[in-house]
Every structure is written in structure tokens, then in C-alpha cells.
Amino acid sequence: MQTTDRSSPKTVLITGCSSGIGRAAAHRFAQAGWQVVATMRDPNQAGDLAGLPKVLVHALDVTDQGSIKAAVDATLSRFGRLDVVINNAGFGLFGPFEPASDAVIERQFATNVFGVFNVTRAVLPTLRAQGAGVIVNIASVGGLTTLPFNSLYHSAKYAVVGFTEALNHELADFGVRAKFVAPGGVATDFAGRSLSVTFADDSHPYAANVAKAMAAWGSRRGGYSSPEQTAEVIFTAATDGTRQVRYVAGADAEALLAMRAGTDDAGYLDRMRQAFGLGGQITA
Numbered sequence: 001m002q003t004t005d006r007s008s009p010k011t012v013l014i015t016g017c018s019s020g021i022g023r024a025a026a027h028r029f030a031q032a033g034w035q036v037v038a039t040m041r042d043p044n045q046a047g048d049l050a051g052l053p054k055v056l057v058h059a060l061d062v063t064d065q066g067s068i069k070a071a072v073d074a075t076l077s078r079f080g081r082l083d084v085v086i087n088n089a090g091f092g093l094f095g096p097f098e099p100a101s102d103a104v105i106e107r108q109f110a111t112n113v114f115g116v117f118n119v120t121r122a123v124l125p126t127l128r129a130q131g132a133g134v135i136v137n138i139a140s141v142g143g144l145t146t147l148p149f150n151s152l153y154h155s156a157k158y159a160v161v162g163f164t165e166a167l168n169h170e171l172a173d174f175g176v177r178a179k180f181v182a183p184g185g186v187a188t189d190f191a192g193r194s195l196s197v198t199f200a201d202d203s204h205p206y207a208a209n210v211a212k213a214m215a216a217w218g219s220r221r222g223g224y225s226s227p228e229q230t231a232e233v234i235f236t237a238a239t240d241g242t243r244q245v246r247y248v249a250g251a252d253a254e255a256l257l258a259m260r261a262g263t264d265d266a267g268y269l270d271r272m273r274q275a276f277g278l279g280g281q282i283t284a
């Protein structure tokens with residue numbers, strides 16, 4: 001086992017720090033005096049992170065194993081230790097399943113699922129050798145329950161949730177813990193520049209229902225958490241010293257899960273149909 005100087009500042013590596021939750025998390029750890037490896041696909045997007053003391057900005061694309069290895073190597077050579085890894089990079093995919101191209105499905109899983117696998121596998125030898133470490137995967141409330149026209153995003157985030165919980169059985173004997181944070185809506189670039197859709201035009205057979213769902217979604221927006229609030233939950237998950245695995249982040253996520261727990265499957269599906277303007281009960 002490597003010996004790590006327990007008195008030196010701890011080090012966190014975070015993916016997807018160009019915006020949103022990842023950027024806020026990088027600031028949160030930096031404020032707490034951590035050594036931060038703020039990674040992003042394009043380091044030119046670092047902005048104010050670039051000037052912060054003890055912050056190393058490094059290129060990392062979660063779909064590119066070489067860039068992951070380079071970032072981990074740079075972390076160890078600059079800071080000599082790695083205590084926490086935040087798998088945050090990801091993007092939303094909205095729309096019905098049937099018209100989704102193989103390419104968009106593959107990109108969703110390459111980023112939101114295989115990206116988490118890639119980074120986790122790259123850091124495990126270091127965490128195991130240290131006999132300590134925390135991996136925090138940013139899942140979603142959409143990894144614990146579902147909304148209409150998000151089937152592919154849900155399937156990716158459910159994968160992250162299952163992966164994270166089960167990983168604890170393998171890592172416990174090495175002193176490494178895996179946790180996930182499940183945010184509800186967060187005011188970031190997620191629903192803007194980062195969002196992809198499964199359909200190329202409005203000629204698909206689901207278009208009328210998609211339009212209804214989008215209109216309902218637009219009128220219900222609000223009550224989102226800030227990225228800073230979500231970063232606070234991430235910081236707690238990384239530092240509370242517990243074996244808690246699941247951290248739900250945001251009042252909207254808590255309310256949705258409470259509603260889900262209080263009804264049966266059919267009742268939940270019907271409530272969601274109503275909420276998204278798709279009519280009442282499923283009759284099929």
C-alpha cells in the first residue's frame with residue numbers, strides 16, 4: 001500500500017468542469033482548501049478556474065482513454081495523491097426512443113455510462129493502493145424514477161446508479177467507497193447547449209405528444225436548484241466519512257421520489273402523463 005501524507009491537502013479530480021455542476025464543484029472544493037484537478041474537454045473554457053491557487057486545469061474527454069490517463073498522471077505528478085473523484089460529465093437526451101439513431105444512443109452511453117466506467121477504472125489502482133478514496137458519480141433523480149420522453153437518458157442514469165451501489169461490494173476491502181448524487185432540475189447548460197434530441201425533424205409519429213410534453217415542461221419550469229446547491233451536496237457526499245451511497249439533491253427531486261414511493265407503478269405513470277399533458281390514464 002502506498003503511504004500518503006495524511007496531513008497534506010486532499011486532492012479531487014472532477015470531470016466536466018467547463019460549466020454547470022462540475023464548475024461549481026471545482027469552486028466548492030477549492031474554497032475548502034483542496035487541491036483540485038478541474039478537467040474539461042477544452043481547457044480554454046476554464047475561465048476563472050485557471051487562476052485559482054492549487055487548481056490544475058487539465059484536458060479530459062471521458063470518451064478518450066488516453067486523455068483520462070494523461071489527466072490522472074498529471075494529477076499524481078503535481079499533487080502526489082488522489083482522494084476523491086467526481087464523475088460529473090454528461091449530457092441530456094430528450095425525445096422518443098424509436099427515431100433515435102444508433103449514433104446518438106452510442107454517444108449518450110459513451111459519455112454518461114462508459115465515461116464513468118473509463119474514469120473509474122483509470123483511478124482505481126491509485127485509490128486501492130492508497131487504501132482510501134471516494135468516487136462520487138453524478139447520476140440524476142432520473143436514475144431513480146422516470147419522466148416521459150427521456151427513456152434513453154433514464155437508461156443511462158439507471159446504469160450509473162446500479163453500477164455505483166454494486167461497486168461498493170468490490171471496493172470495501174480496499175477502503176474505497178462509491179456514492180452517487182441524484183439531482184433534480186439544476187439551472188445549468190444541461191437543458192440548453194448540452195441537450196440532444198432523438199429526432200431530426202417533426203415528422204415522426206410521436207411529434208404531437210412530444211409537443212404536448214414540451215409545452216407542459218416549459219410551463220412547469222422553475223424551482224430548480226443552483227449548481228452551487230448541488231455542489232454542496234457533492235461536497236458532503238465526498239467528505240462526510242459515511243458509507244451512505246445515495247444523495248438526493250433538490251426539493252423537486254425529493255418531492256418526485258416521495259410521490260413515486262406513495263403510489264403504484266400504474267398510478268405513477270398516470271400522474272406523469274397528466275403532468276406532461278399526455279392525457280390521463282394509460283389505456284393500452
Ligand SMILES: NC(=O)c1ccc[n+]([C@@H]2O[C@H](COP(=O)([O-])OP(=O)(O)OC[C@H]3O[C@@H](n4cnc5c(N)ncnc54)[C@H](OP(=O)(O)O)[C@@H]3O)[C@@H](O)[C@H]2O)c1
Binds near residue numbers: 189
Ligand atoms: N442540470 C440538471 O438539471 C441535471 C439534473 C440531474 C443530473 N444532471 C447531471 O449533472 C451532470 C452535469 O451536468 P450540468 O447540469 O452541469 O450540465 P452542463 O452545464 O451542460 O455541463 C455538462 C458538462 O459535461 C461536459 N461533457 C460533456 N461531454 C463530455 C465528455 N465526453 N468528456 C468530458 N466532459 C464532457 C461538458 O463539457 P463541454 O463544455 O465540453 O460540452 C460540461 O462541462 C451531468 O452528468 C448531468 O446528467 C444534471
